[in-house]
Amino acid sequence: MSRGVAALCAVVALVVGCVAPRRPHVGTAATPQAVVAALAARERATRGLRLSMTVRLVGTEHASVLPSPAYLAIDDAGAIRLQVLSAFGMTVLDLTIRDGGYTLSLPLRQQTTQGTIDPATLADPAVAVSDRMIVALALLFQPKARPDACSGRGATIVCRVAPALHARVTVDDQLRPVREEYVRDDGTSLLVATYEGYTRDDPHAAPTDLHIADPTSGAGMAIHVQRARLASAPRA
Numbered sequence: 760m761s762r763g764v765a766a767l768c769a770v771v772a773l774v775v776g777c778v779a780p781r782r783p784h785v786g787t788a789a790t791p792q793a794v795v796a797a798l799a800a801r802e803r804a805t806r807g808l809r810l811s812m813t814v815r816l817v818g819t820e821h822a823s824v825l826p827s828p829a830y831l832a833i834d835d836a837g838a839i840r841l842q843v844l845s846a847f848g849m850t851v852l853d854l855t856i857r858d859g860g861y862t863l864s865l866p867l868r869q870q871t872t873q874g875t876i877d878p879a880t881l882a883d884p885a886v887a888v889s890d891r892m893i894v895a896l897a898l899l900f901q902p903k904a905r906p907d908a909c910s911g912r913g914a915t916i917v918c919r920v921a922p923a924l925h926a927r928v929t930v931d932d933q934l935r936p937v938r939e940e941y942v943r944d945d946g947t948s949l950l951v952a953t954y955e956g957y958t959r960d961d962p963h964a965a966p967t968d969l970h971i972a973d974p975t976s977g978a979g980m981a982i983h984v985q986r987a988r989l990a991s992a993p994r995a
Contacts (some may be wrong), residue, residue, distance in 0.1 A: 787797050789934060791911040796963060797934035798904035798916075803898060803965075808833045816841075818979040826983070839900060857968040863893065878921040879973070881949040883943065888976045895950050895973070898926075900939060924949075933962045948974050 789797075813826035828844045838857040853864040856876065864871045880894040882887050901911075903926050909918040915929045920941070928969050929938040935957055941950040951974065956967035969982040 761838065781805070784820075791909070791916055792906065793903045794914075794916050794928075794934055795906055795909045795918075798936065799902070801965075802902045804902055805833050806835050806837065807989045808986055809960065810984055811987050812982055812984045814983075815981045816978065817981060818977050819930070826981075833900070837900070837902070841896070854896075855892065855901060861893055861897070862882050878924050881924075881973075882943060882947070888973070888978050890975060891976065894982070895941075898950070899939070899952060904928075931957070933957075933960065933964070935962060935964065935966075943966070950974075 786887075808888075810831040812829050812831065814829050816823045817837050826840070827846075830842045832840045835842075836857075838944040840856075841854045842850055843851070843852040845927040850866050853866065855862045857959075859876050860873065861863075861872050861876060864872065870949040874893070876889070876894055878898060879887070879892060880891055898920060901920060903920050904916075905918070908919045908920075911915045911917055915927060918926045918928065920926050923944045925942050925944070927938075927940045927942055928936050931937050935954070935970065937954050939954075940948055940951045942948055953970045954966040954968075957965045957969070958967065967984050969980075969984075971982070973979070
């Protein structure tokens with residue numbers, strides 16, 4: 760199960776550039792409205808995305824020694840499909856998230872489960888890491904950058920994504936996200952994602968590396984995107 764758990768949050772990294780990455784400068788003189796508009800454009804750009812990546816789980820008893828290959832697809836309606844493979848190329852996990860629910864299949868165990876995406880899951884320490892990560896994955900790709908739901912100052916905006924839950928997003932000088940944190944109204948941090956490896960001084964560039972931390976369980980994930988394309992784009 761460790762390969763599957765490790766991959767459940769792997770989908771938030773976007774397209775890969777082809778030049779040496781630079782460390783982004785956090786901070787911007789842009790207005791909150793401009794930041795929200797830039798983030799909304801990035802959210803729309805995930806539709807039709809296809810990713811090949813490696814993922815590795817750290818910080819738990821299920822920590823993986825080597826990264827696992829994984830593949831992600833997002834359709835035009837925002838439904839997510841994630842497949843995780845073994846070192847021998849066999850599918851060990853097949854996850855679909857659609858319309859507020861999910862279906863999780865473990866082919867080698869001949870097991871299939873279904874559930875509902877409930878943000879309250881992240882606040883419950885009794886919930887298994889795998890279930891928490893499914894909810895986290897859905898939240899990270901949920902459109903949230905809306906003028907009526909967001910406010911902020913400087914490089915950070917705060918957007919309400921559910922009752923008593925906010926996403927706090929910090930951008931760099933190109934209005935690209937470098938940190939995304941999900942926080943309850945009482946200030947409790949439930950999920951933190953950091954983005955690294957932006958490849959160009961371009962507001963449309965995307966990270967090659969993503970680090971995700973689950974403060975409640977202590978689990979963390981290291982994700983590296985190897986290849987990305989849009990569904991309509993020709994194969995390389």
